[in-house]
Amino acid sequence: MTALVLAEHNNAELNPATLNAVAGAQALGGDVDVLVAGSGCAAVAEAAAQVSGVRKVLLCDSEAYGHALAENLAPLLVSLAEPYEHLLAAATTTGKNVMPRVAALLDVAQISDIIGIESADTFVRPIYAGNVIATVRSSDAKKVITVRTTAYDAAAATGGSGTVETVDGSAASGASQFIGEELTKSDRPELTAADIIVSGGRGVGSSENFAIIEALADKLGAAVGASRAAVDAGYVPNDYQVGQTGKVVAPTLYVAVGISGAIQHLAGMKDSKVIVAINKDEEAPIFGVADYGLVGDLFKEVPAMTEALD
Amino acid sequence: MKILVAVKRAIDYNVKARPKADGSGVDLANVKMSMNPFDEIAVEEALRIQEAGHATETIAVSIGPKQCQETLRTAMAMGIDRSILIETDEEVQPLAVAKLIKAVVDKEQPGLVFLGKQAIDDDSNQTGQMVAALLGWPQGTFACGVELMGEQVQVRREIDGGIQTIKLSLPAVVTSDLRLNEPRYVKLPNIMKAKKKPLDTVTPADLGVDIAPRLHLVKVAEPPVRQGGVKVPDVAALIDKLRNEAKVI
């Protein structure tokens, strides 16, 4: 049984999400190959070959794949699909964009955003915005899957000894054209896409004091969020709000500062991989869900943390 | 050009879904259903394009039981010209939905097909992409901006880390993301007018599509309750844990 993972990359470096997808593929128990399709992406293929547990890297280097356009990538994957029972990608916007197209071309179902694998044909995935966890079994011969990155710890980036094999691609379909990209790299990341979020609650006390939160966020390269109480009190505008009626986020790290942890807030961040709470009230409900809790005065602890992080 | 918009009747976004006690499915008894919020955004975008003079007719299509008529009437109350209900009481999964929509597209020949990026019940985020694949059309998913430019459509898309702009030749499939637009309020007189707009009903059999599901539900469960972890004594300990234990920084 072999699985093929579609690598995510920017033609120069492998995107870490690929390592989570590879780990997911490895949980299937068979061999794992990786497809690196791009333009001028040989270095990425080399990097992929070094990932622990990767058997073979298929390298398809052609301008048509330079920007991961689905119309071009999907037929490529279909053309390579024959030996594989499982075709996977990380559930990034690229994976989500490309894989369903592959599934339809193969006339099979896709299983989206899996968080667990029970067997070669049975998978666990969240539905109803994560309020329900479903276990589903596919009756198709091939399974097309996207993997939630926070569900699988990254496979080691080194220690692997995979081979790199060049494969032919095809011409671009021409129906779609890449025009441009605006990546928010130096600016603070967008809340729903951020890997790390630092959120302030009513305990922060004022909009001026929110600078403390922002300073920590900047140090961590994080987005800034807020609880509804902070928004209602006017400390920050409402697009900062994380929660049931605000944004639902699932970052790798969520730092809740001066936030009590009402269920409405939890509904917006409970799927975070790691939750940290900093609050002076040791009975605050947030400590009931935080992986690491620091009981203390945020005005002392948060600046201390910002300074210690270097 | 005609625009086709696919809309799904799904659980209302205000209602919390729960698994049934026996895990056999989600408890939907007497639960409020509404048009999937992403689909509402798709409808709004189609209407704006029509109002800007780029489309002659807008059509809504929905697949499901008879009650989906309400969803289609809502779309028409927003301004959609006419609708099609593909009526079935069976479960329809994204691949089957995509095939049904393709059948409608083959008949209606629209220049643009709009869908919501995902339904808030199944959260699959597949149907639009599958429709595009089956039709051999280009796709602009997670759209936060749509601009028609002659025989092409320029789509700004939300991607991890920013915005990507692509240009697609028409006909094309576009799926809407949350920030594409703010749907209009439905006005009372339009609700009344919508009752008189055409709503045709067909079945999957009429369209020659096999809708048998490919994924079988084994069970559903509540998500594991998150437990509290440890308390750390100070900032240094916290950073140490985050760096070396959790490995998130």
Add this chain to the structure above:
Amino acid sequence: MEREAMEFDVVVVGGGPSGLAAAIRLRQLAIQNEQELTVCVLEKGSEVGAHILSGAVMEPRALDELLPDWRELGAPLNTQAQEDRFLFLTEKRSFRLPTPPPQNNHGNYIVSLGNVCRWLAEQAEALEVEIYPGFAAAEVLYHEDGSVKGVATGDMGRSRDGGEGPNFAPGMELHARQTLFAEGCRGSLTKTLFERFDLRNGVDDQVYGIGIKELWEVQPEKHVAGQITHTVGWPMDRSTYGGSWMYHLEENLVSVGFVVGLDYKNPYLSPFEEMQRFKTHPAIREVFAGGRRLSYGARAISAGGFQSIPKLSFPGGLLIGDAAGFLNVPKIKGSHTAMKSGMTAAEAVFDALTGSEAQGLEVTTYREKLEQTWLWDELRGVRNIKPSFHWGLPMAMLYSAIDTVLLRGKAPWTLRHRPDHAQLKPAAECQPISYPKPDGELTFDRLSSVFLSNTNHEEDQPCHLTLRDDAVPVAVNHARYAGPEQRYCPAGVYEYVGEGEDLRLQINAQNCVHCKTCDIKDPTQNINWVTPEGGGGPNYPNM
């Protein structure tokens, strides 16, 4: 500002039992008599039933009259009442008392009133009633001569500061020859009508209770379908009116709730916390062990009964249902009388409209007819029960027994009501109450509870909990009464934040479940609840 207008023969404000019964009856009469009659129902909830909350054990009397074939039509009256239990609770013990005659539920059904209303709405639509959920009637419209012309729906898309947002859509006017106000307890437009037409002249103040309800799915071995339990006593003290219900419906569902009379005196009392601690009583808690809580909500009820019934008609309109106040307190039932009042109003309105082309008619025949119905006899017979609770629980129970069994409701006197909001004592004269902390399994905090009501309001809109005087909360409510709104609101809308100079009342309008308790209980009547943007509020499932 010019608003668009739509014309109807009758507009009904509110899609609850009385409004829907009235609409159905009107269309039945129209069809029967081959008359044209357009009937429109406006409902502020996102769907019919979204804002309906009740125990409920329903007496099918009115339904039998309205839709005799309700069984064949699939009305969701699925669980017949099997057993009535009436318990007196002390902190640790319970004593079973004889079931008071009004609480004999033989022949009645345990229902979800929300589902019954959803079903009534289907029947109404089949009769061509136009129902528009998601639209709040925000304003009463008047002709030049002062008669009611109809209502206007609220604007949609106004921002918090009152300005017009990008999707702004002005409200619409709905003109009608007769407008039936069926807003339920403490209706916001009804409140303005009382003033405008002096409808409460000569009648007792309306008095109220707040009912807080949870719906649970219990372990099958603990479920006894059709079992009905009411309790009095603990946790209420002798001078505070209140009691609980527990009804076992179908499918392992149990409706449990607590009613507290809003004439309570201690500003430290929290009806929500009373309800939570009630569940911990040894005779009660077992039912819920191993179960899960599905839903939560709260609503005020009109408890004044007979002596609080206002003038019901005015030029151009009528009051029906709990907005007028036809709830039978000892029976703890209001939906059958609400429906009956709607049906009677429909009959009177139909005659009036077909008899005359005139606009702005005052349909006084409604009250005349109502006084001839079982509703009137029923309410008159129980009129002295609720007010007898001024004498405390033991006297009230004694009196009620005498009044019901010996006097059969025909006492030659009528006890009077006193307004609820005036009963609150200053905090300095009262003892704070120490409530137990929620355990998260049987008892819960307010925010987790509101979460289960699926309440949502459009964020950016003017606050619908308006204050007549912004200075009063800090100067009076907080200073004199220790901010009772923090405690009587079952949804955590009101919070006093800050200290000293910075102390202020924060209003979390987003959480509001539209129960109307604040409008009722604010000691200076400073809080005026108005309709938020249509479609907002709770989305009660099966409540």
